[in-house]
Amino acid sequence: MIKLGRLWRDTVAMTTLDHKTEPGRQNGSIVWKNLSKYVSIFLVLALSGIILLLRNIHTLEKLNCQTVSTLYQVQSSIHSAFTPDGSSLLYHNHSYCVHLGQEPLPKEAQEERYLLESIAWPEAPPRDTPLRQTSDPAHSQFTILSAGGGREWRVGDQLEALVHMHDFQGHPKRHGGDFLLARLHSPELGAGVAGQVFDHRNGLYSAMFPLLWEGSARVEVTLVHPSEAVAVLRRLREERPDRVFFKSLFRSGFLSETTMCNLCLPANQQPLCNYTDAHTGEPWYCYKPKMLGCDTRINHAKGGYQKHLLTNKEALLFQSGVNIKVPIRASGSDRVVVQPEEKDKPDVDSSSGRVVPSGFYFQGSWQALGGVAVRQFNDSSAITQCLKGKVVSMYGDSTARQWFEYLNAFVPELKEFSLRSPKNVGPFMAVDSTHNILLRYRCHGPPIRFSTVVASEMRYVANELDGLAGGPDTVVVISIWAHFSTFPVEVYIRRLRHIRRAVVRLLDRAPGTLVVMRSANLQALDSEVSLYNSDWFSAQLDSVLRAMFRGLDVLLVDAWEMTLAHHLPHALHPPPVIVKNMMDTILSYICPVRSKRASGDWWRRRVRG
Numbered sequence: 001m002i003k004l005g006r007l008w009r010d011t012v013a014m015t016t017l018d019h020k021t022e023p024g025r026q027n028g029s030i031v032w033k034n035l036s037k038y039v040s041i042f043l044v045l046a047l048s049g050i051i052l053l054l055r056n057i058h059t060l061e062k063l064n065c066q067t068v069s070t071l072y073q074v075q076s077s078i079h080s081a082f083t084p085d086g087s088s089l090l091y092h093n094h095s096y097c098v099h100l101g102q103e104p105l106p107k108e109a110q111e112e113r114y115l116l117e118s119i120a121w122p123e124a125p126p127r128d129t130p131l132r133q134t135s136d137p138a139h140s141q142f143t144i145l146s147a148g149g150g151r152e153w154r155v156g157d158q159l160e161a162l163v164h165m166h167d168f169q170g171h172p173k174r175h176g177g178d179f180l181l182a183r184l185h186s187p188e189l190g191a192g193v194a195g196q197v198f199d200h201r202n203g204l205y206s207a208m209f210p211l212l213w214e215g216s217a218r219v220e221v222t223l224v225h226p227s228e229a230v231a232v233l234r235r236l237r238e239e240r241p242d243r244v245f246f247k248s249l250f251r252s253g254f255l256s257e258t259t260m261c262n263l264c265l266p267a268n269q270q271p272l273c274n275y276t277d278a279h280t281g282e283p284w285y286c287y288k289p290k291m292l293g294c295d296t297r298i299n300h301a302k303g304g305y306q307k308h309l310l311t312n313k314e315a316l317l318f319q320s321g322v323n324i325k326v327p328i329r330a331s332g333s334d335r336v337v338v339q340p341e342e343k344d345k346p347d348v349d350s351s352s353g354r355v356v357p358s359g360f361y362f363q364g365s366w367q368a369l370g371g372v373a374v375r376q377f378n379d380s381s382a383i384t385q386c387l388k389g390k391v392v393s394m395y396g397d398s399t400a401r402q403w404f405e406y407l408n409a410f411v412p413e414l415k416e417f418s419l420r421s422p423k424n425v426g427p428f429m430a431v432d433s434t435h436n437i438l439l440r441y442r443c444h445g446p447p448i449r450f451s452t453v454v455a456s457e458m459r460y461v462a463n464e465l466d467g468l469a470g471g472p473d474t475v476v477v478i479s480i481w482a483h484f485s486t487f488p489v490e491v492y493i494r495r496l497r498h499i500r501r502a503v504v505r506l507l508d509r510a511p512g513t514l515v516v517m518r519s520a521n522l523q524a525l526d527s528e529v530s531l532y533n534s535d536w537f538s539a540q541l542d543s544v545l546r547a548m549f550r551g552l553d554v555l556l557v558d559a560w561e562m563t564l565a566h567h568l569p570h571a572l573h574p575p576p577v578i579v580k581n582m583m584d585t586i587l588s589y590i591c592p593v594r595s596k597r598a599s600g601d602w603w604r605r606r607v608r609g
Contacts, residue, residue, distance in 0.1 A: 131313075133169070134228040135165050139168065143162050155339070155341040157338075160206055164204060165178055178227045179230055180328075183195055184219055185567055191362045192360065213338065215337070220334070224325050226317060241262070243305065248297050249299050263284060279462070300446060324525050359562070371589075374581075387590070390437055395476070396480045398424070399573065401441050425452065426441050428441045445459055471510045476506070522563045523538070524572070
């Protein structure tokens with residue numbers, strides 16, 4: 001551009017000189033001839049400059065989240081190569097992550113200590129334990145204990161299976177801490193119930209089952225993780241909250257930058273943008289762009305998953321088909337035959353050690369053992385009549401969105417109103433104007449691992465609840481758990497604390513509001529998924545959620561037991577048949593029908609308390 005300016009000045013000067021020294025038509029024609037020659041050159045150079053500028057702008061726009069994410073992963077790989085045992089130098093202490101946000105009240109701090117103690121896991125064996133001395137499902141076994149006195153098993157009895165854990169050398173384990181799942185099922189009857197596992201902390205475990213139906217029933221016990229793997233998961237949860245990372249795009253005009261974001265970022269690395277929520281105090285940070293301000297943030301997205309988290313020895317503890325969700329065989333028969341309930345049998349006190357599940361499957365349908373009877377909403381007209389005049393607001397992760405999608409697809413009268421939201425992200429809204437039904441879904445605030453969420457649409461559930469009028473025609477459904485598995489449990493407790501406060505405020509101003517909480521569910525695991533979304537993480541969060549909302553006027557959809565008791569493989573997003581049973585449960589809450597002999601009444605009469 002400087003050369004072009006000089007060229008133009010030389011041309012003007014020459015023109016002026018020609019006018020002064022040789023006036024006349026001949027001189028003028030010479031001037032215009034010289035001028036036209038330089039103007040052509042000027043236009044060519046100017047056009048080239050414009051094309052170059054446009055190409056640079058296009059290149060800058062192409063520097064998107066994916067490019068920066070790739071660069072970040074390369075940087076992380078280089079960093080981990082120089083980090084002993086793959087551990088992070090930045091996240092060796094999670095205290096600054098846990099204690100961000102609003103200070104809990106003394107009573108809440110006491111509750112937090114109680115919650116952490118209630119989910120405390122047995123102490124782990126030494127970290128350098130060789131694989132051959134760790135729990136091996138192939139060498140372990142379980143035995144169904146007899147009913148006692150040589151009598152037959154009957155409906156209403158409680159069955160116990162004793163699990164003996166052994167290592168890869170066949171030696172009995174002498175400590176607890178293995179993560180086991182158990183269920184009792186009958187494929188031919190479409191029946192199943194979740195078992196409860198008790199750790200005796202000496203290598204023995206008791207799997208307890210209520211007998212709820214007549215006929216054949218088969219015991220199934222599964223090792224999800226050996227105790228040595230659980231110890232690794234505990235370490236990752238406390239020391240590596242960065243193992244899922246996030247990013248945001250910042251843009252102003254033609255300039256854009258992408259930086260990394262998370263719930264807790266080391267402040268000594270580079271300047272931070274603080275997006276802590278003004279109402280709840282929920283913290284969220286992004287690294288400040290080098291050339292843009294913090295107020296230019298456009299969106300939020302999952303950045304990816306950190307790799308190289310384990311040492312070679314630790315990686316042996318996470319092998320599909322070897323020690324991740326592997327069945328344990330029975331030493332004898334794994335089946336029992338259950339006879340009809342004994343007549344005139346006295347009721348059993350619930351304090352006598354009996355396990356009482358939330359429900360069970362029979363003929364493929366979920367039968368609740370508490371609360372209202374679960375109806376079968378097999379046609380859309382029944383759902384429409386149930387939801388007539390209702391506003392149903394769903395908040396949370398993709399497992400809540402799955403319920404929105406189910407209703408929107410199954411009920412033809414519901415018409416989705418386009419909000420031009422990204423697919424699988426939302427917010428979404430569906431309306432049935434004839435029956436005055438409004439159905440809404442909105443994802444919860446960060447951390448959330450969705451592809452791309454517009455920054456203005458990231459809202460915290462507590463704030464959304466505070467904006468509801470509530471009332472007898474309002475239904476609130478909340479599912480929030482899956483995106484908190486990589487953080488210390490204190491982070492999840494803090495989030496639920498804010499939601500619980502908002503729920504209490506909502507029920508105080510509008511007592512008729514129906515609030516439904518969804519529990520966590522089981523999912524498919526492999527060696528990689530286990531490090532981020534293990535069922536062990538989910539089980540711990542699920543225990544916290546149940547404890548924190550116990551005693552409130554809030555209903556629970558027990559997705560944990562509904563996925564454990566079912567015969568279909570576990571999945572983060574349960575298959576349609578399970579989703580239908582979940583929706584039948586919610587709709588039964590909304591439109592209860594009291595009957596003289598509701599589902600599960602006989603069991604509630606048998607077990608008092």
